[in-house]
Amino acid sequence: MGILVALLVLSVLIFFHELGHFTAARFFGVQVDVFSIGFGKKLYSKMIGKTQWSISAIPLGGYVKMKGQDDTDPTNISYDDDSYNTKKPWQRIIILLAGPFANFLMAFLLYLAISYMGVPKLLAYVGEVGKDTPAYQAGLQKEDKIVQINGNNILYWENIGKQINDSKNDITLIVEREQTLITLQLKPKVIDDQNIFGEKITRRIIGIGPLDKQTTVYYGFIDGFGYAWEETKRASLLIFKSVQKLITGVVSTDKLGGIITIVDVTAQASSAGILSLFFFTALISVNLGVLNLLPIPALDGGHIMFNLYEMLRGKAPSDNAMYYITLVGWAMLISLMLLGLYNDVNRLMG
Incomplete structure (x- = not known):
């Protein structure tokens, strides 16, 4: 059942992407011959x-x-009035951008729905206090609720780490313990760590873990738009950075996942509930939007580069150049897909 849900999710995301292209193309009077979900033999x-x-x-x-x-x-072109080729470069760029834009819009709408369904958040209650840590030495105790850090109100656990890292000197905590407010002074400890990309970083800690105590936050009509915008922006920047780290070699190519990983994780998310499925679907949607903007021929980003070239030079690349560049683009795209599939198989085999 999970695999069927995963394939349905992928089909919906692909449909929205292509619907973006279709809508923009028809707006500019371009004839669309085929709108296909999937490749190969037509089932319907x-x-x-x-x-x-x-x-x-x-x-x-x-x-x-x-x-x-x-x-x-790419040499198979038409010069009829309702042809893609006869449109101005800026119109073609809008048609090309419409697909990724539809993916970002889809993610935004999913995050908007999540904001109204309720977002689970950990409350700022202290669970574990490590021995010989700044928190232990200052007298912080299990089940203390952190109310303020350096005068900034703390609502959820996710706010704590940022406030500690942003502080340059000692920090002042106000905690609630047995309905009494207590002020504590701490000197954070600087440790060597790694970020999500495996890069070495330093960060400031006080040595505490969260208590498994959470709440569900329901956003109002207007606030939901703010939440959806921030989450879409955060997910987009994360994917952009991931691609950048992959290209520069910071992230190893064996971390690249293919279709099997996407289906597997989507299936797991669906079994965890509708909220998890919405979160992961939004992330995949952003992923599709970002990856399609890469300047690889055969992707939207590659075609956008061709049209920008035509706008700057006043003429399109030659048919011969377009043909060979597109072949290179397809080779790169197929190579990436095969690499992702190879990594998927390796992971499945342990």
């Missing part, structure tokens, strides 16, 4: 207007085939 198709809407056998992507635009043969 129906002509609506001049567009063939299809569901294909391999649910690993999708495509919108516009008149005069063919990734498999």
Whole structure:
């Protein structure tokens, strides 16, 4: 059941991505010949207007085939008025950007729904207090509730680490213990650590862990938009940084996951509940949006680069150059997919 949910989630995300391209293309008067979810043999198709809407056998992507635009043969162009090729470069760029934009919008809407469904957050109660730590030496105790750090109100556990790291000197804690407020002075300890990308960093700690005590935060109509915007922005920056670290070699290529990992983790998220599924689906949606903006020929980002070149030079790259550059792009894309699949198989085999 989890695998079916995962494939459905991927299909929905692909549909929204391609719907973005389709909507922008039709807005500018471009004829769309095919709108397909999946690749390979068509399982179902129906002509609506001049567009063939299809569901294909391999649910690993999708495509919108516009008149005069063919990734498999970039020399196959058309100069009819309703062709992609006859549109101005800035119009083509908007058509190309519409797909990734739809993914970011999808993530935003999912985070918005999460904000109204209720976001689980750990409360700022102290659970574990490590021995010989600044917290232990200052007298912090289990079940103390941290109310303020350096005059800043603390509502949730997630706020504590940032306040400690942002402080340059000693910190002042106000904690609630048995309905009494107590003020404590601490000198954080600086330790060597690693961030999520495995890079060496230093951070300040006081030596405490959270108590398993949480609440559900329901956002109002307006506040929900703020939450959705911040979460979409945070997820986008995380994916951008991840790609950057992968390209620069900070993150090893064996960390790259493929379709098997995506399906597996999505299935796990679905079994954990609708909230977990929404969170992970939003992250995948942002991932699709960011990856499609990479300047690789055969991806939206690569086509955007071609059109920017045409805007700057006043002419498009030659048909011959477009053909070979697109071949290189497909080779890069297929290589990345095979690498992800190879890593998936390795992980499955332990």
